[in-house]
Amino acid sequence: MVNKLGIKPHEIFLGLTILVIGGYLSFATADFMTFGNIYDLVNNYAMLTILACGLFIVLISGGIDISFPAMTIISQYVMVTLIQGTTGNFAIAFALSGGIGLLLGLVNAVLVNRLKVPSIIITISTLNIFYGLLLYLTKGIWLYSYPEWFEQGISLFQFTAADGYDYGLNLPIITLVVVVALTGFIMNRTSIGRMIYAMGGNKEAASRMGFGILKLQLFVYGYMGLMSGVAGVVQSATVLTVAPDSLLGYELTVLAAVVLGGTSIVGGRGTLLGTLLGVILLAVLQNGLNLLGISSYWHTVVTGLVIVVSISMTAWSQRKGQGA
Incomplete structure (x- = not known):
């Protein structure tokens, strides 16, 4: 069930929940609705949003990828190691890190396709393999050294606000916008996006229709690795x-x-808008709990309760739609 704008009931529920929680925090704390806090929220949750875009496509396809934290750290570690002492730029950094992540994602795709084992088992295995190899080869050493050009970062349309801090379109925000736009375009405007939805809805039927399952899985898990x-x-x-x-x-x-x-x-259902609202709700919840001075031990409890309620609402609306 959707309205004339194409917004689903679950998305409306999430939006209203965000508004209610945001409204309460605006009155309960002095910092929540400040420009600085909103700016920090976008920056701090940019990485989560980027990874959520990749995982969204994997879930729509009917698979699941648990190994992406290891792929992220491996890509990051190798990239930082290679750019030390260079006079490069962020294009090189993205090419190195994204390329390594892509290769690791393709490994997942081949294993899922060839071994015929549930993707959650494969990616839990590769999560441990990737992490184990990284820790063995690096001895757990942290990296702190970056080239000057990397430390300077990127900041467009920079300005100084009334609070005395400088703001602008920095690398996390720019990357976030590009990734969201790219993911939305792929899933809503291309034939491969429609095929991914079809494969997630019924893999066997998609195969009988002539869809290349291996090619789709290479794209899906490769995209997760790239992200x-x-x-x-x-x-x-x-x-x-x-x-x-x-x-x-x-x-x-x-x-x-x-x-x-x-x-x-289980695949086949979901929207990028819903995913973004899910990220926003988590961000608002966690930020609000911090501003209210609530112990971090309660953060996961509150987040878990909200997720249970949200999933229950989704299941209820789907059953209602099927019974209509």
Whole structure:
């Protein structure tokens, strides 16, 4: 069930929830609706959004990828190692990190297709393999050294706000906008996007219709790997350090955001708008809990409760639509 604007009930529910929570936080805290806080939120959740775009496509295809935190760190680690002492630019950084992530994603695709094992088993395995190899080869050493051009970053339309801080379109924000636009174009405007939806809805039927399942899986998992590499550059530009174990457990946060947005865990259903709303809701929740001074131990509890309620609403609306 959708309205004339094409917005689904679950997306309306998420939007209203965000408005209600945001409205409460605006009155309960003095900092929530400040420009600085909103700007920091966009920057801090840019990496999560980029990874959510990749995972959204994987879930729509009927698969799942748990290995992307390892792909992100590996891509990031190799990229930072190679650019040290260079006079390059961010195009080189994205090419190196994105290329490594793409290759690792293609490995997942081939394993999923050839071994005929559920993708969650394959990617849990490669998550451990990738992490294990990274920790063995790097000895867990953190990286802090970056070329001057990387540390300077990118900032377009820079200005100084009333709070005395400088703002502008920086690398995380620019990358975030490009990734969201690209993902939306692929899934809504191209034939491969329609084929991915079809494969997620019924893989056997899609195969009988002549869709190349291997090619689609190479694209889907390759795109997840590419987004992992892109996210690695964004994280490096944000924190200017690389810790080999920094993203352990991050896969659950990203998966929560995408599922919270209404994307089906079994494939074939979901929208990019819903995924973005899921990310925004998680960001607002976590930021609000911090501003209210609530212990971080409660963050996962509150987030889990919201996800349960959201998924319940999605299941209820789908059953209602099927019964209509």
